[in-house]
Amino acid sequence: MTKIICQLDGIRIDKDYLSNLSKELEGRIEILKNKIYTIAGADFNISSPKQLAAILFDKLKLKPVKKTKTGFSTDEEVLTILAASHELPAEVLNFRQLSKLKSTYVDAILELANPATQRIHTSFNQTVTATGRLSSSEPNLQNIPIRTELGKRIRQAFVADNGCLFLSADYSQIELRIVAHFSQDSLLIDAFKKDEDVHTRTASEVFDVQPELVTPEMRRRAKAINFGIIYGMGAYGLAAELGISQDEARGYIDDYFLHYKGVKTFIDKTISEAMERGYVSTFFGRRRHVPEIRSGSEQIRRFGERIAINTPIQGTAADIIKVAMINIFRRLKNEILQSRMLLQIHDELIFEAPEKEIELMKELVKNEMETAAKLSVPVKVDINIGRNWGGLG
């Protein structure tokens, strides 16, 4: 098996920086542990959901929120709810965040770095996912933290080689653009042709206000609705995501489809085609069989319907970025450039480029990614430059 080229290149990390971060986290975790033991009035393994549940629901008599297969759940949603009635859950959440990031990212990445080169060589797996995406393992570099401050500090440990900069190129709203293409929905196509903020546009339609009067909260809800479309949402899922009643969520979904009629037709057509043919297809014709959609069990059938909706969207995005990667790789080789393709994170590519190639690469990468597939709406790519992965904005 030929190794993927970017695996051979690897990505450089700053070992001293990560070691210091590891020590800092070790100290903070130790302090949190003692604080938790004091509040709980007992020592226990905080990392054990079973022992944590015993403390929360037996010893402290807090009210369970939901069950898992094996007992009462202590996941983030549950602890956030419980935090309103006791001081322990919030500290457990803090503990969880620090220990997760330390063990899964900081320490694991230090161990996997090549001692001579300080570079990390992930595997990009091409035959794992059902939708055609790549996956990444040992270590997974497609789920490096970004959403919290600490997460951003971990990203900063990934650094460009001497004389080089990182160039990241990410598709803007690629999956919703694919929905616009498949559905030919006039509102969605209009929004992308005018390069509007698509979540603000959805808020404006669903909540019936001028785009200028869309509040951050309205936009947040519209964004959840747009994601829900891609996932084949139901009212229950949207309600859970937004913390609203199922009736209210149902109202949002109905309003959405009242405005985006083309999207509604697209979803219905996709499902009925999947039932007739037994498979769904991406823009390029790649298929995923969906036997679940003919199941006698309603639950499994619904699952099949969501697969039927999501796969052409997610799969087409995966196809498009792969085409772009192939074309970019060929050009790097043919034009004898020193820039290297290091990472693919589903809708984003990261390159290591000598400083003198940066301007050329901006154009080359943006152009190849935006023209990898001709959709009926523009395909837009944003470029960012930085010395480390955390500083790419």
Next chain:
DNA sequence: CCCTTCACG
């Protein structure tokens, strides 16, 4: 080896 939890797109 399964379960739970949680990191990302």
Next chain:
DNA sequence: ACGTACGTGAAGGGT
């Protein structure tokens, strides 16, 4: 009445 948003990988606990 029921369970319910798509796709992944990894760590730690517990059997």
